[in-house]
Amino acid sequence: MMPSAKFPDLEGASVLITGGGSGIGAALVEGFVLQGAKVAFIDIADAASQAVCDHVEQETGARPLFLKADLRDIEALRVAVARAAEAHDRVTVLVNNAALDDRHAIENVTADFWDNNQSINLRPHFFTAQAVAPDMKEAGRGSIINFTSTSFMINxxxxxxxxxxxxxxxxxxxxxxxxxxxxxxxxxxxxxxxVITERQRDLWVTDESLATHVSRQCIKEVMQPADMVGPCLFLASDASRMLTAQTLIVDGGFL
Incomplete structure (x- = not known):
């Protein structure tokens, strides 16, 4: 369920989200559009991203801007950022959400696999921030929100x-x-x-594994993509204006 809170300063804000074509990213696109923000998102998946646009437009009456790009291609990433700014004015909220959590055994990792994995899961976070920074500096304000994971915290x-x-x-x-x-x-x-996205259900969720995980959470509910929207809106808005350099763990109290 989308959060009920309204952040007036997000209305009309130019928001850019990476990986908005599915999962948490798609929920974030809808959540920011519901706030009245002008939302652009970058994704490589054409059909899924168009479906997100159709859904959000049907639900809200406003259509987000889909920018197709491979985040491993830094020049294409920069072009997408420029297109977002051209369409919606300079970006003042950036959400670096895109990721790919493919499983891999230590013995099977090659240098090429490692470099490709990092070029999806880490490198774009920097270069997208680099691309929006000049406009944010000119505006004298901005919020960059980087999605990490508790996966490394729980070994x-x-x-x-x-x-x-x-x-x-x-x-x-x-x-x-x-x-x-x-x-x-x-x-x-x-x-x-x-967070139980369609990808998680298709690839890794079993009834037993999910029940075991939820049993270790303080809040005994399955986390859904929409549960990430409220924390992200808070960090994007001026409600958190003196909050920076922090990591907000949203895991139902598992840790």
């Missing part, structure tokens, strides 16, 4: 490159916060626990 097995990237995002968040803070730009991270 999750079977994806060492992914967990490395997710830990790196927190370091990047703190470094960017220190650099950009004097310009009125805040940089924070959100660390979700196990």
């Amino acid at each position: 999750h097995p079977n994806m060492p490159s992914y967990t490395t990237a997710k830990a790196g995002i927190i370091g990047l968040t703190k470094g960017l916060a220190g650099e950009l803070g004097p310009h009125g730009i805040r940089v924070n991270a959100i660390a979700p626990g196990w």
Whole structure:
């Protein structure tokens, strides 16, 4: 369920979200549109992203802007950022959400696999922030929200490159916060626990594994993509204007 809270300063704001074509990203697109923001999102999946646009338009009456790009291609990423600013004015809220949590055994990881994994899960966070920073500096304000994960905090097995990237995002968040803070730009991270997206259900969720996980949460409910929207809206809005360089763990109290 989408949060009921309304953040008036987000109305009309230019918001850019990476990985908005599915899962948490799609929920974030809808959540910001419901706030009255002008939302653009970057994704590589054409059909799924168009479906998100159709759904959001049907639910809200406003259509987000889908920008197709491969985040591994930094020049394409920069072009997408420029297109978002051209369409909606300079971006003042950036949500770095895109990720790919493929499982991988240590013995099977090659240098090429590692580099490709990092180029999806960590590198775009920096270069998207780099691309929006000049406009945020000119505006004298901005909020960058980097999605990390609790996976590295709980010693999750079977994806060492992914967990490395997710830990790196927190370091990047703190470094960017220190650099950009004097310009009125805040940089924070959100660390979700196990959010049950369609991808999770298709690939990894079993009744037993989900029940075991939820039993360890303080709040005994399955987390859904929409549960990440409220925390993200808070960090994007001026309700959190003195909050930066922080990591907000949203895991139902698992940790």
